[in-house]
Amino acid sequence: MIAGLQTIITDLAQQADGHQLQSRIFANLGLTKLADKYAEHAEEERGWVTKCIDRLLDLGCEVRLGAKEDKPVCKNPVDWLKYDLQVSVDGLAWLKDITEAAREDFTTFEILKAYYQDEEEDMYWAQGQLEMIECIGVQNWLLRQM
Numbered sequence: 001m002i003a004g005l006q007t008i009i010t011d012l013a014q015q016a017d018g019h020q021l022q023s024r025i026f027a028n029l030g031l032t033k034l035a036d037k038y039a040e041h042a043e044e045e046r047g048w049v050t051k052c053i054d055r056l057l058d059l060g061c062e063v064r065l066g067a068k069e070d071k072p073v074c075k076n077p078v079d080w081l082k083y084d085l086q087v088s089v090d091g092l093a094w095l096k097d098i099t100e101a102a103r104e105d106f107t108t109f110e111i112l113k114a115y116y117q118d119e120e121e122d123m124y125w126a127q128g129q130l131e132m133i134e135c136i137g138v139q140n141w142l143l144r145q146m
Contacts, residue, residue, distance in 0.1 A: 001108060002061055004098035005052045008115075010066035012052075015087070016045035018071050022080055025073070031145040034077055041122065048115050055108055077145065078138060081126050088123035095119065 019042035027035035056063050074080035099112040133141045 001098065001101045001105065002056065002059065004101065004112075005056050005108070006061075006064065006066070008052045008095075008098075009049055009056075009063065010068060011091075012045050012049050013065060014068045014071065016042045016049065018073070019045065021073060025075060026077060026145070029075070029077075031077060031142065034145040044118065048118070051111050051115075055111055058107075077142070078130075078133060081129055081133075085123060085126040085130065088119055088126060092116065092119055092123060 019038045023035045023038035023042060026032075026038060053063050072083055074083060095112065095116050099109065099116055102108040102112050129141070
């Protein structure tokens with residue numbers, strides 16, 4: 001459980017930075033709604049990082065920010081949605097196990113459960129956007145993102 005919280009801190013801090021970077025790329029492309037969505041998403045993720053840091057400190061653990069490998073940056077918003085959706089799918093599978101491991105620590109369990117629900121909502125949003133693209137076409141979807 002402790003290692004899981006530490007992994008969340010490291011991975012999610014990088015993911016928040018990645019979402020902020022994508023937000024700026026989308027803003028530069030004139031896709032202001034998509035830019036705003038990912039800027040808000042980055043802030044949400046920073047909030048979860050803070051909660052995990054605080055919990056580790058409450059438990060008397062040392063907190064660290066580990067090194068991470070480079071992650072993709074996409075100018076094509078559809079490619080980004082597909083990538084981000086896969087990150088959510090993979091992350092939720094991993095997070096489920098960590099949440100189960102925390103069942104005996106009610107405070108940590110509640111934090112992880114709420115984080116899981118937030119990530120699940122993000123996954124459903126990305127799935128919905130990709131379904132909308134299939135339905136109305138990329139160009140129409142892009143117009144909705146301006």
